Amino acid sequence: MNEMTERMRYERRHSRWYEALLLGWPFQLIVGALVVVGLPAWERWHWGFWEFLPPVRSNTLLACGLAFVGILFTLRRMHRFPGARISAFIAPTVSVAYLLVVAVLFFTREEYTRQVLFGSFLMSLGWFYLAFFLGRRYRRMKLAVVPLGRATSLKPTPDIELRCLEGPDLAKVRYDGVVADLHTDELGPEWERFLARCTLHHIPVYHIRQIQESLTGRVRIEHLTENEYGSLMPSLFYQGFKRSIDLVAALLLLPLLAPVMLATAIAIRLDSPGPALFIQQRMGFRGVPFKVYKFRSMYVDQKGRGFTEGEDDPRITRVGRFIRKCRLDELPQLFNVIKGEMSFIGPRPESMELSEWYERDVPFFSYRHVVRPGISGWAQVEQGYAAEVDGMTTKLQYDFYYIKHFSLWLDILIAFKTLKTIVTGDGAR
Known part of the structure; x- marks a missing residue:
């Protein structure tokens, strides 16, 4: 019973299997590919189009698939950066991806079906705009803030919701993560045990500096900061x-x-x-x-x-x-x-x-x-x-x-x- 109660008090947001399935990237990749690539192909070639794939069909399907995967990966990576209003970049990203695959097909003189490729382009626009509007409703990051040290100076943004904790407990509220000033002397044993319990239950604990950088797009210059590879030297x-x-x-x-x-x-x-x-x-x-x-x-x-x-x-x-x-x-x-x-x-x-x-x-x-x-x-x-x-x-x-x-x-x-x-x-x- 105590273990069950502990799990309910320390449960990460979107950690339930159906939430992870519907909101995760595998769902967007697999179902999105069926919609963006499969529907235009079915509309043009009807049932059984996959049973016989002459070059014109295989080239078209491969081009649509590569464009879709490239768009998905690019938008997800760009979304990590502050100020990336993804809705403004969906149309350019989709357009550039399909122009690139068309250019490759054109210069290699490979056969392809323009109708399917154009249909896939339109379906991609619809799919990614739908994913954006649903994500804005359900995927807005919600972080719990330990109200000590520099963490109290954090301000919420349209993309990140911040809630200050009243004590070392999540109060059965599910969060994407916890933010704390890990270098402050104000953290006592209770808060330290609380952060350790969050980590044990797979709730990420972020240092204030990480969140400040993601909110502002700036790195403090009082000291040099290493990159994700642990080095000051760029790749x-x-x-x-x-x-x-x-x-x-x-x-x-x-x-x-x-x-x-x-x-x-x-x-x-x-x-x-x-x-x-x-x-x-x-x-x-x-x-x-x-x-x-x-x-x-x-x-x-x-x-x-x-x-x-x-x-x-x-x-x-x-x-x-x-x-x-x-x-x-x-x-x-x-x-x-x-x-x-x-x-x-x-x-x-x-x-x-x-x-x-x-x-x-x-x-x-x-x-x-x-x-x-x-x-x-x-x-x-x-x-x-x-x-x-x-x-x-x-x-x-x-x-x-x-x-x-x-x-x-x-x-x-x-x-x-x-x-x-x-x-x-x-x-x-």
Whole structure:
């Protein structure tokens, strides 16, 4: 009886078999595949389509299946990061996945059925939007907070519900986990035994720092923080893979964007005297200086404080204001990417003057150079522009978060957020 009562008092949320079945990823994978791949195939080829699979059918089914699995895995990984409003990224993720499989089929000259592929595309959109709205209702994370130390400063978000405990007991309420400041001296024997019991019943216990990072998307800079592999060094494998993707993407984009770059250069020359390009020495990968290329957006005969003073800066030209809003001023950095000095995604490179200033006043500033600087980055899509030291400290916390979670999935999320900024103008500078 005591064991049963203990289990009822310490039961993890969604731990019952039917909840785990309906809300877990295996259900979404298996049932989703039947809906997204099976229904369009059945509608086109009817019953028994799997008994005889000529290449045109097997290629189509394989393409639909790979696209679905890729979408599911990508959205689940991106959902881990703060600020990832998955509803805004479902359509782009689904579209990119199906475009990729169509491109592979096209260039390999394999046969496929357009009707089934398009039907699978529409079913994927419906399936993942349905999963999102159901997940928002039933999968919002609910955490119990031990009201001691820094844990009392936590604030709830639309994605995470926080409830402060009145004592060392869950009071038969089921939670996804427990948050505590494990480094505070206020934790007494009763709270320590309580946290141990939670762990024994498979209820995760999180340190306050983990939750703060997941809520804010920032890493405190009072000390360097290791990544999930227990190292301060980002994955060397992913650095090499990312460099290959950057090079191929830049070479493909360059001829496509060349007319836009030519038109932008002509507009700049007609709008104000001076060169079309702005070239500046900046601090780069591993602390090596390099010359960054941008389209000039300011008058050449006006001096400032060394950094842009917002959108109302009088030095910005008319054309400059437009190209900065649309991010066209960044296009020449494709050459920096090709040369290996920059990446598409990474911490923004700062001028040598500002870098030396920040190095003196901001702890661990040079650590941001452990990865290649980028045209866009986590700090840019989350915070925007920062120049003063206080703003730079916050920006550096975002950069540290990016380095700690350096991965393909975070880069995809940043790419989608950057495209959203370009299209809507929100956050542009």
